[in-house]
Amino acid sequence: MHAFEYVVPKTLQEVINLKAEKGDEARLIAGGTDIIVQMRVGRRRPELVVQTKEVSELNELSYDPQKGLTLGASVQCYRVYQDDAIAKAYPGLIDAASMIGSIQIQGRASVGGNLCNAAPSGDCIPPLIALRAVASVAGPNGTREIPVEEFCTGPGQNALEPGEILVSIHIPPPQKLAGAHYLRFIPRNEMDIAVAGVGTSVVLDESGERFVSARISLASVAPTPLLVQGVEESAAGQLANEETFERLAELSKLAARPISDMRGTIDQRRHLCGVLTKRTLRGAIERAREA
Amino acid sequence: MTSQKLMVHVTINGEGTDFLCEPRQSLLEVVRDVLGLTGSKEGCGDGNCGACTMVLDGRIVDSCLVLAPEVDGSTITTVEGIATPEGLHPVQQAFLEEAALQCGICTPGLLVASKALLEKEPNPSEARIRHWLAGNLCRCTGYDKIIRAVLKAADMMGAQKA
Numbered sequence: 545m546h547a548f549e550y551v552v553p554k555t556l557q558e559v560i561n562l563k564a565e566k567g568d569e570a571r572l573i574a575g576g577t578d579i580i581v582q583m584r585v586g587r588r589r590p591e592l593v594v595q596t597k598e599v600s601e602l603n604e605l606s607y608d609p610q611k612g613l614t615l616g617a618s619v620q621c622y623r624v625y626q627d628d629a630i631a632k633a634y635p636g637l638i639d640a641a642s643m644i645g646s647i648q649i650q651g652r653a654s655v656g657g658n659l660c661n662a663a664p665s666g667d668c669i670p671p672l673i674a675l676r677a678v679a680s681v682a683g684p685n686g687t688r689e690i691p692v693e694e695f696c697t698g699p700g701q702n703a704l705e706p707g708e709i710l711v712s713i714h715i716p717p718p719q720k721l722a723g724a725h726y727l728r729f730i731p732r733n734e735m736d737i738a739v740a741g742v743g744t745s746v747v748l749d750e751s752g753e754r755f756v757s758a759r760i761s762l763a764s765v766a767p768t769p770l771l772v773q774g775v776e777e778s779a780a781g782q783l784a785n786e787e788t789f790e791r792l793a794e795l796s797k798l799a800a801r802p803i804s805d806m807r808g809t810i811d812q813r814r815h816l817c818g819v820l821t822k823r824t825l826r827g828a829i830e831r832a833r834e835a
Numbered sequence: 836m837t838s839q840k841l842m843v844h845v846t847i848n849g850e851g852t853d854f855l856c857e858p859r860q861s862l863l864e865v866v867r868d869v870l871g872l873t874g875s876k877e878g879c880g881d882g883n884c885g886a887c888t889m890v891l892d893g894r895i896v897d898s899c900l901v902l903a904p905e906v907d908g909s910t911i912t913t914v915e916g917i918a919t920p921e922g923l924h925p926v927q928q929a930f931l932e933e934a935a936l937q938c939g940i941c942t943p944g945l946l947v948a949s950k951a952l953l954e955k956e957p958n959p960s961e962a963r964i965r966h967w968l969a970g971n972l973c974r975c976t977g978y979d980k981i982i983r984a985v986l987k988a989a990d991m992m993g994a995q996k997a
Contacts, residue, residue, distance in 0.1 A: 547838045550858030550904050572903070580861070580900050581881045593858060595905060620895065645946070646970020649882055652901070734969035736885070807922035 545584050552595045556682065556711065558601070562594055564684040564707040572596050574618035575652035576601075577645065579795070601711055602656075604682060612717040617656030617710040621668075621770060622654060634715060635831055636671040636724025636743060643667055646735055656710050662696040662768065669696065669769040670743025671726040671804060673761035676714045683708030692759070696768035721748040723831030725824040728763070729816045738764040739808040740816035742796065744824035747782060748832045755779040758828075760821055765800035765813045773800040789825045793818040798801045842876055845873070847883045848916030856903040863887045863898040866913060871970050874914035878972070885971035888944035895951045897970070907948045914943035917950060925991035926958045926984075935984035937975035945971045949985045956997075 553559050566593050571590035573579050574597075582588040596602045596618045604616040605623055607630050615624065621641040626632055631638045636654075643655060644667050658668040659679065669692065677692040684707045684725050692713065704710065728741035741763035747756040758779035760772040774795050782788045802813035847870065854869050858917070866872050866889070878884035880899050887898040890912040917924045923931070926949050929993045936942045945968065952959055952967045959967065964985045973981060 545859040547857065547859055549838050550841065573905075576902060576905070577882055577897075577900050577901075583859075584880060593902070595902075597905075644895075645882065646885060647967055648888055648895050648970045649900075651891075651896050734966065759857065801919045808890055831861065 546586070546589045548583075548590055549592045550595065550600055551592065558681055559594060559596065559599055559602075559709060560707070562592065563709055565742065566592055567706045570594055572583050574602070574654040574657045575620055575649075575655040578648050578657060604712060605630075605738070609633070609717055613715040615655055615713045615715070617660070618654050619656065620652060620654050622652040624649075633718050634671075634675065634724065636674060636726050636745060636828065637668070637715070639726040640667040640671050640743070643726075643734075656713060659692065659695060659713065660702055660710050662698070662702045663771065664696075664699055664767055665738045665764040666696075666769060667726070667728060667738060667741060667763065670741055670763045671724060671745075672713060672715070672743075673716075673771050674724055674726075674743040674759045674768060675715045676743040676745075676759070677713050678711055681708050682711045687711070693769075693771040698767050710810055718835065719747050719756075721750070721752060721832050721835060722746065723748075723828040723833070723835055725831065726829030727820050727827070728819060729826050737756065737807065740764050740802070740813045740820060741769075742817060742820035744821065744826050746784070746825065746826045746828045746832055748777075748829065752833045753784060755782050755788070755820045757783055758792065758825070760796055762796060762800055762817055762823075764807075765802040765817055767801075767834050770799060774798050784825075784829050785820075789822045792825060793821040796821040804810055805809035841907075842902045843904055845906050845909055845911055847911045848913060851941060854903075858904050859900060860903045862891075862901040862903050863900050864891070865903040866911075872913050872915050876940050876943055876946075878940060879902050880994035883970075883972065884941070885944040885948060885968075887943050888947045890947060890951055898980075898993065912947070914946055917946055924950060925995065926988040928939065928952065929984040929988035929991060933980050933987060935980040936973075937977060941971060941973040942984065943975070945981060950993055953985070953989055953992055959985075960968075961986065 559833045602618040624641045672692040679690045724745035726743040728738035730736035738821040763769045796817040858930045876886040878886035889898045948949045
């Protein structure tokens with residue numbers, strides 16, 4: 545690995561100042577499970593590595609049933625899924641956080657890092673999009689908010705401007721009769737990159753039989769994870785039955801823009817979008833009725 | 836370009852120690868090459884195989900994906916810290932009795948990961964063991980003997996407590 549300097553700042557302002565001064569020559573490290581690999585193969589060669597573990601804003605994990613979830617950018621996957629209140633409120637996020645890599649990886653890797661790395665296959669991203677998560681960003685020109693579905697701009701590319709960093713991700717509080725689910729297809733049982741992934745969230749009406757709303761997000765079938773357009777309108781007021789699921793699955797298949805590669809073909813991926821959309825709808829609805 | 840060396844203090848296998856490292860060195864590299872604890876192995880160097888698994892502040896990690904300066908002030912257990920002066924840990928004993936290894940490269944990581952599971956969950960199901968150990972690859976024995984060894988270790992540890 546190339547030689548670099550290493551610092552452990554204590555405040556968010558110090559991190560922002562370092563990024564403002566050094567730009568892309570300063571890279572932040574949370575769990576390191578992407579950046580260390582990228583540096584080892586020479587794909588990134590920053591002059592300065594900034595460890596974020598001592599910055600409180602980046603490590604905040606707080607949930608309030610009225611305010612929702614604030615997930616600091618450096619919070620590791622395990623902290624998310626070992627918190628019972630969070631696990632109960634956001635099971636769709638837990639599906640992904642407990643699926644990424646191995647137990648070893650989940651002990652280090654952060655949800656925020658998964659988002660910033662902006663892999664088309666990033667498992668945490670579809671549930672974040674489905675759950676209407678918003679990214680809080682800070683930089684030399686102040687702070688701004690970016691809906692997660694607009695955060696990834698291409699494979700490995702994100703919407704952060706030079707000098708900006710992701711501070712936290714905010715997910716609104718779960719509504720009554722709401723549920724979410726994330727599933728991916730891989731040829732193995734664990735430790736693989738999704739051929740296709742689907743994250744779905746639903747809100748049902750008092751009867752538990754009709755949709756109030758639904759959101760569906762896809763991974764690994766486009767240059768970025770994406771929000772399926774038209775789902776909200778198509779689901780609202782409809783019966784939560786197989787006929788509706790079939791219609792929403794068609795929307796997913798239309799939204800997918802997959803490529804053929806070593807993991808799967810265009811046709812297989814599009815097919816998987818339909819299958820996983822229906823499965824995650826059933827899963828999310830079951831959770832909504834139990835919630 | 837060389838970067839300035841950093842002084843790092845850790846408690847490793849129960850003993851406090853200091854070492855100097857470059858930021859680019861991994862925890863695995865320092866533990867093997869500077870501290871001379873060569874039990875942990877480098878398999879893939881990118882977090883897929885788990886041969887370098889160590890316990891870092893109570894959680895298993897791939898030590899190839901930890902920068903050495905990150906562990907300043909931390910507590911680490913490697914495979915060398917599993918046995919006691921009284922003898923092998925039940926996990927080690929069970930791996931021997933079940934012949935749960937051939938070439939042995941994956942074994943240190945599997946021992947560390949298996950022990951961590953059994954300390955957290957004394958009676959895991961076979962499915963749970965397979966899930967927990969998904970990040971530890973073995974390319975010769977096959978996993979059945981390994982799973983049998985972990986189940987046996989769970990029994991041995993339960994009997995010790997009883």
